[in-house]
Amino acid sequence: MDTKKETWLIIAAGGIIGVIAAFLVFFGNPQNMGFCIACFLRDTAGALGLHRAGAVQYIRPEIIGLVLGSFILACFRKEFSPRGGSAPLTRFVLGFFVMIGCLMFLGCPFRMILRLAGGDLNAIFGLVGFTGGILAGVFFLGKGYSLKRTYKLPMLEGQLFTGIQLVMLILLLAAPAFIYFSEAGAGPGAKHAPILLSLAAGLVVGGLAQRTRLCMVGGIRDVVLFRQWKLLAGFAAIFTTALLCNLLLNAFTPDTYFNLGLTGQPVAHTDGLWNALGMFLAGFGCVMLGGCPLRQLVLAGEGNTDSAITIVGLIAGAAFAHNFGLASSGNGPTANGKIAVIIGIAVVAVIACLNTFRKGKE
Amino acid sequence: MKTVDARGLSCPEPVVLTRKAISSGDTAYQIIVDSPTACENVARYAKDQGYRVEIEEKNGEFTLSATK
Numbered sequence: 001m002d003t004k005k006e007t008w009l010i011i012a013a014g015g016i017i018g019v020i021a022a023f024l025v026f027f028g029n030p031q032n033m034g035f036c037i038a039c040f041l042r043d044t045a046g047a048l049g050l051h052r053a054g055a056v057q058y059i060r061p062e063i064i065g066l067v068l069g070s071f072i073l074a075c076f077r078k079e080f081s082p083r084g085g086s087a088p089l090t091r092f093v094l095g096f097f098v099m100i101g102c103l104m105f106l107g108c109p110f111r112m113i114l115r116l117a118g119g120d121l122n123a124i125f126g127l128v129g130f131t132g133g134i135l136a137g138v139f140f141l142g143k144g145y146s147l148k149r150t151y152k153l154p155m156l157e158g159q160l161f162t163g164i165q166l167v168m169l170i171l172l173l174a175a176p177a178f179i180y181f182s183e184a185g186a187g188p189g190a191k192h193a194p195i196l197l198s199l200a201a202g203l204v205v206g207g208l209a210q211r212t213r214l215c216m217v218g219g220i221r222d223v224v225l226f227r228q229w230k231l232l233a234g235f236a237a238i239f240t241t242a243l244l245c246n247l248l249l250n251a252f253t254p255d256t257y258f259n260l261g262l263t264g265q266p267v268a269h270t271d272g273l274w275n276a277l278g279m280f281l282a283g284f285g286c287v288m289l290g291g292c293p294l295r296q297l298v299l300a301g302e303g304n305t306d307s308a309i310t311i312v313g314l315i316a317g318a319a320f321a322h323n324f325g326l327a328s329s330g331n332g333p334t335a336n337g338k339i340a341v342i343i344g345i346a347v348v349a350v351i352a353c354l355n356t357f358r359k360g361k362e
Numbered sequence: 363m364k365t366v367d368a369r370g371l372s373c374p375e376p377v378v379l380t381r382k383a384i385s386s387g388d389t390a391y392q393i394i395v396d397s398p399t400a401c402e403n404v405a406r407y408a409k410d411q412g413y414r415v416e417i418e419e420k421n422g423e424f425t426l427s428a429t430k
Contacts, residue, residue, distance in 0.1 A: 006406070149370025150371075213373075218373070218374070222374065228407070290372040290374070306372070
């Protein structure tokens with residue numbers, strides 16, 4: 001397929017994803033959170049009791065759908081390929097700190113776009129930091145950063161992560177007593193679209209992201225590294241259609257779906273510096289991982305166990321963030337969270353240096 | 363012909379290696395990758411740089427021949 005067709009395809013896919021994200025809010029998801037991979041993994045971690053923050057506990061069907069959608073389309077297109085072995089523990093650590101950065105900002109790169117589309121200007125600070133983090137990562141990529149190669153693995157190994165998602169779906173539907181769900185009015189975890197709708201949304205977005213290789217971090221990275229605009233076009237399309245849908249929905253119910261400004265934004269705080277630093281960490285870590293949290297889910301669905309390990313790292317990061325008071329809230333960042341973000345930036349920088357400048361000595 | 367073996371490397375390393383090889387200024391390269399994503403990305407980059415790209419797939423591995 002030529003570049004022009006690829007670009008139009010990703011613009012169409014991004015457009016559809018933006019509409020889906022806006023309407024998930026209409027059907028019950030928290031505001032500006034039609035999709036948020038970080039928040040949804042955090043909610044799922046809470047539902048499993050890995051943290052006990054009562055406001056954010058729910059097995060998000062969107063996550064299950066994203067992985068299944070990617071898995072189904074990858075199988076259909078003969079692109080399912082079990083592989084792994086490229087520095088799994090390093091990827092776990094990177095995933096852990098990407099989540100710390102995301103929960104400082106209160107959203108993954110995907111939600112950053114959706115927050116912008118909802119008029120939340122705090123996300124501009126996030127975008128500035130995110131771009132800075134990507135530039136830092138691109139510096140190391142240009143110098144030869146590599147987590148070394150992956151290897152082919154047995155079929156079962158590649159299917160396991162998708163199998164786990166089916167178990168999560170059963171747990172969501174059966175809702176046994178050992179699974180925690182936020183009580184009505186308790187917070188974002190209690191706000192969700194109907195299960196089937198969320199699952200279907202995840203399936204469609206997972207399929208579209210698998211087909212187009214959509215990646216929030218790849219967009220800016222590829223423009224800087226290769227002057228290629230394809231992935232950024234998808235990023236822009238999500239923003240555009242989500243914004244249009246929010247404005248449309250807002251016309252019927254004012255101040256609900258679009259509220260331009262810095263203060264009073266849903267599930268957000270106004271500390272610009274820490275919004276930027278949180279997303280700096282997320283952007284830096286994601287470039288070192290080769291993709292944003294959404295892309296990691298899609299790759300895991302395609303059988304990539306390194307991405308599956310990354311997601312386990314993201315989940316562990318979410319659990320730690322809430323168990324140790326690292327996650328921000330609407331009131332702002334916490335002291336512990338600030339320390340964790342600084343440590344995270346240092347750790348990602350050390351990982352980047354060691355995997356860039358030491359390879360000749362091995 | 364210069365050969366770039368980018369098998370097993372994750373995005374965007376195959377393209378970074380291709381870019382490094384192309385910077386030497388040769389007119390023909392062979393790039394080996396083992397994922398459809400890497401194949402698409404490398405092909406797109408080489409075409410953007412003015413190369414004609416032919417792709418051969420065998421047992422899940424893609425050999426891209428880029429010539430000017």
